[in-house]
Amino acid sequence: MENMEFSSEVLLGYVYTYGMNLLAALFALVIGLWVANTLVDFIKKLLMKSKVDPSLQSFLSSLFGILFKILVYITALGVLGVQMTSFIAMLGAAGLAVGLALSGTLQNFAGGVMILFFKTFKVGDFIEAQGYSGAVKEIQIFATVLTTPDNKTVIVPNGPLATGTLVNYSTQPIRRVDWTFGIAYGDDVDKAYSVLRDLVSRDARILADPEPLYAVGALADSSVNIVVRVWVNAADYWAVFFAMNEQVYKHFAKEGLTIPFPQRDVHIHQEK
Secondary structure (H helix, E strand, O other): OHHHHHHHHHHHHHHHHHHHHHHHHHHHHHHHHHHHHHHHHHHHHHHHHOOOOHHHHHHHHHHHHHHHHHHHHHHHHHHHOOOHHHHHHHHHHHHHHHHHHOHHHHHHHHHHHHHHHHOOOOOOOEEEEOOEEEEEEEEOOOEEEEEOOOOOEEEEEHHHHHHOOEEEOOOOOEEEEEEEEEEOOOOOHHHHHHHHHHHHHHOOOEOOOOOOEEEEEEEOOOOEEEEEEEEEEHHHHHHHHHHHHHHHHHHHHHOOOOOOOOOOOOOOOOOO
16 A cells, blocks of 8 residues: 555656646747747848848748747757757757758758859749749748749759759840741842831830841751841840731731742652
8 A cells, every 4th residue: 555655646746747847848839839930920021121132031031930940849848857958969969860861951951042142043033944934933941932924833942943054034134036037049138138127127125226137047948047136125025026926927928028838849750
């Protein structure tokens, strides 16, 4: 009976001691996560009011969110009674192992830092990289979110973006539009030049400086290829490109200029 009473007293003592610690740890965890989320929201609003680069806003918000939550978990473990010295040592060893296992993830984090530091692109830029093209919607800690022209969302890891080849179409205010229009052998090249110059002069979106270029680019198998190069504001690129193709097709026919297509003449010789 004495042993049973002793065991019951010890058990009650453990329940009282560790039960209170457990409740306190749960309370600290719930309150801590709420405070962490509130702080992240406050930081987001503060960054927006201070007109920080949108690219940096999303990155810093995600980073602070992760750091705050780590602090909350460590605090909750301390309240629970876990020895933080040994825990931090174990955490360091585990972090090393996890870091080796997640080297790709760490590379993506480093890539995000490099993107923000060197400013290779920012939110709102239209880029082409890793086989995808789209407008940059958000730069997160580990990945960048793109919105394609057909409204698809593409998530590209930051590591390859920072170290691979990338085309940024938004860094320059103007872009060059190139066309190659073919006319048939025997057609008047000077007349083709005149029609093309007239069409270019009608489009107010095409810039006069730099001056447009007209030249014979190649004597192809079935056509004389005329190269046209003009400069436009970056936002007008595709609109001008498609409009000029349509206008050339309509006006070449009216002016008697033939747009040839590949064809082959077959000559049959009959033996006597």
